[in-house]
Amino acid sequence: MPAPDSWRPAASLETLRRRAQLLADIRAFFGARGVLEVDTDLLGPAPSSDPQQHCLDVTLPSGARRYLQPSPEYAMKRLLAAGSGSIYQICKAFRAGEDGPRHRTEFTLVEWYRLGFGYRALMDEVAALVCGLLGRPPAQAFSYGELFERHAGLDPLAASDDELWQRVAMAGIEPSPALRAAGRDAALDLLLTRLVEPAIAPLGAVFVFDYPASQAALARLRPDRPELAERFELYVDGIELANGFTELADADEQRRRFEADNRARQAQGLPPVPLDEGLLAALQHGLPDCAGVALGFDRLLMLACGLSDIAALRV
Template sequence: MSASAQEGGDWRPGASLDTLRMRAALLADIRAFFAARQVLEVDTPLLGLAPTSDPHQHCLAVPVPDVGRRYLQPSPEFAMKRLLAAGTGNIYQIGKAFRAGEHSARHRTEFTLVEWYRVDSDYRALMNEVEALVCGLLRRPAARMQSYGELFERYVGLDPLSANEARLWRRVAAAGIEPSPTLQAAGRDAALDILLTRLVEPALASLGVVFVYDYPASQAALARLRPDQPALAERFELYVDGIELANGFTELTDAGEQRRRFEADNRIRQANGLPQVPLDEQLLAALVHGLPDCAGVALGFDRLLMVAAGLGDIGAAQAFAD
């Protein structure tokens, strides 16, 4: 082997050829699923004017000559909502997404998402469609339905809505978990996230396909709150064998409320020592114009392939996972 080849490192794919063939077959099946339902495939830019404001997600900034700073998008959500506001109707997209600082057996900085939106729909109807797609692709029986609150009471032993922050952190300590001071300073939702990932998610591993729904309003992200129970968000996540595959909700259509949530995110970022970010004014303008009532979901395609192929690391589901 030449010295230049040695310097170049391992050039071979991370996924086996059989896995790459399975990947192609799954992509074809997904496109056939949406074509049969007359859902329009769209393609939106990877680079956006604004990053996500979510304090738990970090975007990669890219300087573009003669244009300025742009951000690799963690999801096509904002651009797809602009298309919805323009009147596209039901749409889906399969494409790359990027999140900085994420590298583990289930995370990579660059990954593939399947994201879609249903007009005149809500999160409960969308769960049915997600179930049809995922259980069909994986040849699994029907999904179980478990509310966020039910799971916390069963596996954590407390009500996630009524328990105060001090009690949540005591429960974290009782589980033998020692969070960093920075994480503790992040507040109540940080404690809920720890308890979810350390106590609830492992219990889901033996339950097959599970929808977790009705998250606390403080974790609504871009979801609408339940009109009958505003302490809950119309949000769900899908787990298969304990692996989170999808996150969806009935979409928030109120531009004023969305701006308030973005601004609240920036206050949290500032309190946690993170840089504040510019708001996505194009999305907010689209909401002012009028986003139709709709529900949307993002499905991690690489993780779906992990489950389908029985892989232990997401890197083995990607052609190259450097």
């Protein structure tokens, strides 16, 4: 028997009003910059290939299988290739198995792409939006390598796999065999969450940039230092808020990365996933030079309202 008042939304009226104001302010921000709002399908023909992301799937009456998208990225890039110009979207996204104080299976993203921008220029725009909305001082920026050397005591690029896992053990973490099998990036992620993120939390708004090339995802590599990806993340009070990069426009390289993800999935006992051939065809047609970013709107709202649990936003 459900509790008598289980029907009640968790979000307060004050939270809902703050949410509406944030959405209006975001639309005004992009409207002033001439960025077009778009709306793409939530169901796509392929899921994310990232072994760390698990997508929900749906079987249509026709028997076709579709996937609730963890991000509108693939569809928005097809629009970019078709000549849309700079675009943004505010939409629902879905990731299975992500429930906790800062995670929900269903959540809201603000995602945008700016033609002619590189990742450093986009960092400036992200800071203008987020720090303006939250009334925060300007964001600080540190390279991924600098933070690891300062707070984990090692060079994340030069350290061997054994050295990384030894540092994980020194941090009091006992990884599962499956996690160790995921390789050095899994060790780096553990050190990031256990040692780096707590260290930058008191600094307010902080960008971390120049991630290892192995964590490039859909990012372009730096031409002068191909061991680094032109990627950044924004943290506010230790909460990961945004992930962006200069976009990879090479269809062949993107296919290689998708296929490498599928090999990594199989090594971890996960099934391979179909590739988004529509995205690959769009890249083959030609993606304009651009940078893009996904910003977690629910976490932004949590910060704006001083909330510690994303469940307080549930309606």
